[in-house]
Amino acid sequence: MKPLHRRAFFVALIFASLGPGGAEASQFRELFREQPGVQEFSGQMIARPKQVGDMVAEGARLDVAAATHAAARRQVLPLTREHVPQTDEYLIAVPFGSSESRLAAQLMASGAFEYVEPDWIVYPTFTTPNDPRYSQQWHLPKIRAPWAWSLFKGNDTVTIAIVDTGVRLDHEDLQPLLVPGYNSANRVSQANGGLVNDINGHGTHCAGTAAAYTNNARGVAGVGWNFRIMPIRATNSTGGSASLSNLTNGARWAADNGARVISTSYSGVSSSSVQTTGNYIKYQRNGIYLWAAGNSNSNLSTFDHVDVTVVGATDQNDAKASFSSYGLALDVFAPGVGIVATYYRSSTDYASLSGTSMATPCAAGVAAMIMASNPALTGAQVETLLYQSCVDLGAPGPSYWGWGRVNLEAGLRLSYQNHPFLPEGFGVTTGTHSGGSLNTVRVANGQYLTATPTIPNPKVTLEFNSTTTLQQIGTLRFKHRGRVTGTGVSMSVWLFDYVANAYVPVLTQGAPTIDQEVVVQPANPARFVHGPTGSMKAQVMFEYTLRVRSHAYSWSSMTDHVAWETLPQ
Ligand SMILES: [Ca+2]
Ligand SMILES: [Ca+2]
Ligand SMILES: [Ca+2]
Numbered sequence: 001m002k003p004l005h006r007r008a009f010f011v012a013l014i015f016a017s018l019g020p021g022g023a024e025a026s027q028f029r030e031l032f033r034e035q036p037g038v039q040e041f042s043g044q045m046i047a048r049p050k051q052v053g054d055m056v057a058e059g060a061r062l063d064v065a066a067a068t069h070a071a072a073r074r075q076v077l078p079l080t081r082e083h084v085p086q087t088d089e090y091l092i093a094v095p096f097g098s099s100e101s102r103l104a105a106q107l108m109a110s111g112a113f114e115y116v117e118p119d120w121i122v123y124p125t126f127t128t129p130n131d132p133r134y135s136q137q138w139h140l141p142k143i144r145a146p147w148a149w150s151l152f153k154g155n156d157t158v159t160i161a162i163v164d165t166g167v168r169l170d171h172e173d174l175q176p177l178l179v180p181g182y183n184s185a186n187r188v189s190q191a192n193g194g195l196v197n198d199i200n201g202h203g204t205h206c207a208g209t210a211a212a213y214t215n216n217a218r219g220v221a222g223v224g225w226n227f228r229i230m231p232i233r234a235t236n237s238t239g240g241s242a243s244l245s246n247l248t249n250g251a252r253w254a255a256d257n258g259a260r261v262i263s264t265s266y267s268g269v270s271s272s273s274v275q276t277t278g279n280y281i282k283y284q285r286n287g288i289y290l291w292a293a294g295n296s297n298s299n300l301s302t303f304d305h306v307d308v309t310v311v312g313a314t315d316q317n318d319a320k321a322s323f324s325s326y327g328l329a330l331d332v333f334a335p336g337v338g339i340v341a342t343y344y345r346s347s348t349d350y351a352s353l354s355g356t357s358m359a360t361p362c363a364a365g366v367a368a369m370i371m372a373s374n375p376a377l378t379g380a381q382v383e384t385l386l387y388q389s390c391v392d393l394g395a396p397g398p399s400y401w402g403w404g405r406v407n408l409e410a411g412l413r414l415s416y417q418n419h420p421f422l423p424e425g426f427g428v429t430t431g432t433h434s435g436g437s438l439n440t441v442r443v444a445n446g447q448y449l450t451a452t453p454t455i456p457n458p459k460v461t462l463e464f465n466s467t468t469t470l471q472q473i474g475t476l477r478f479k480h481r482g483r484v485t486g487t488g489v490s491m492s493v494w495l496f497d498y499v500a501n502a503y504v505p506v507l508t509q510g511a512p513t514i515d516q517e518v519v520v521q522p523a524n525p526a527r528f529v530h531g532p533t534g535s536m537k538a539q540v541m542f543e544y545t546l547r548v549r550s551h552a553y554s555w556s557s558m559t560d561h562v563a564w565e566t567l568p569q
Pocket of ligand 1: 131214217218219
């Protein structure tokens with residue numbers, strides 16, 4: 001509240017010193033226009049006073065030029081956040097109630113400024129990692145990964161299990177991401193001495209395709225930049241052959257020990273046992289189970305595992321790889337020809353391999369990115385979004401293409417469109433917290449967080465916070481569903497503005513007395529999200545407004561549900 005009052009004072013000061021506001025301001029209202037995703041207001045502007053030397057060169061007297069420069073400085077100082085001495089530029093805050101265009105018009109009208117322009121928030125259209133072999137990884141642009149990475153790069157909240165021949169544990173592009181694994185051939189965890197080092201090479205390659213350590217200036221990029229990788233070794237044979245029961249046992253151990261994405265690049269997908277384990281992973285462990293379609297160019301149309309994602313391979317032209325199996329059992333395709341990833345002959349080894357074995361961890365990486373993009377997603381929802389975001393290939397309708405080829409960017413966009421970010425904490429900063437908990441407001445179910453005003457302040461203030469994983473905010477919505485039990489109460493919604501470092505009001509209305517969802521969608525959404533962490537904070541305030549004091553404390557606020565929506569550009 002306090003900074004707001006101070007800023008209001010600055011507005012008055014500026015308007016007073018710059019003369020007429022109204023008509024002139026409206027004339028310049030469209031001086032600057034935002035283009036979502038290209039350039040957006042930050043709430044901050046860059047102002048440069050006319051330079052003394054320039055004014056003198058244009059014929060001004062030195063003392064007049066110096067006085068003009070000093071006047072410019074006096075005008076912007078109350079709003080200044082930073083002065084850049086090298087360029088004599090001032091970073092100034094746009095006062096509450098003003099706008100970029102209005103402030104620029106007013107300052108420029110003084111004749112003392114060379115320019116006043118928005119400190120635009122601008123965006124890269126795609127993100128290129130610095131891994132030297134990234135240029136060989138054709139499959140990443142094919143699945144729109146560089147565009148997706150501008151929205152979200154992945155994080156360590158999701159662990160991908162690679163059920164395979166083990167992983168080279170000291171590999172430079174994998175080692176920092178590894179979590180303890182399991183040897184399912186011996187049924188011994190790595191923590192208890194089970195061997196998970198790679199005895200064939202296949203597993204190390206699959207791990208790197210899904211999740212190689214990315215943007216570390218070494219080797220390759222993964223589909224996600226910093227997932228955790230769980231090595232599950234299902235065989236002790238250097239040839240790599242494994243029994244079906246050891247493969248499914250390893251998958252279940254992974255799901256029981258924190259992996260929510262489980263990738264198996266083996267033949268044998270048609271076995272009923274694969275579906276049974278997929279059902280366990282999806283519904284008992286909230287995960288997703290992916291299995292390769294196989295490299296025998298077979299028509300797999302005699303079965304369909306509803307809880308397993310069966311993955312075929314495509315080439316650079318989005319044609320089916322000649323070896324890839326196909327048919328009604330197929331759910332998705334992913335690039336699987338000439339895939340460059342980590343290999344096992346040394347800690348700096350890389351190789352190019354082809355197979356549905358390579359397509360499967362690629363699809364697993366996409367599933368993990370969707371999962372990590374919103375912590376509230378269930379395994380079943382991740383599966384749905386993975387399928388719905390595919391690029392349709394072949395004839396429309398049921399065909400051997402399943403849903404088509406995976407598309408990471410579309411998957412993330414669909415994820416953000418479908419799922420709100422829920423409060424991660426709350427506080428009652430004015431009034432008495434009289435019922436409900438954090439869990440109460442995470443679900444719209446008619447169970448309420450209640451708070452009651454406390455003498456001498458006839459007001460309730462609720463504070464909520466959450467975190468979005470999105471890196472480019474196109475639209476931000478804050479939603480509050482609830483009501484108050486009495487009349488004469490106002491409701492206001494405040495969002496924390498990280499540029500101004502203060503709560504700013506975005507809505508004021510009479511508080512509803514029956515449950516109502518109030519939605520606010522502020523302009524310049526980026527300022528309400530703290531860049532590095534994605535933090536968001538909101539206050540909902542209820543205040544008794546009538547003069548009849550006897551009722552000032554006889555009501556309470558009832559909040560059923562609070563959520564944020566963040567959508568990409
Ligand atoms: Ca790398
Ligand atoms: Ca399936
Ligand atoms: Ca509720």
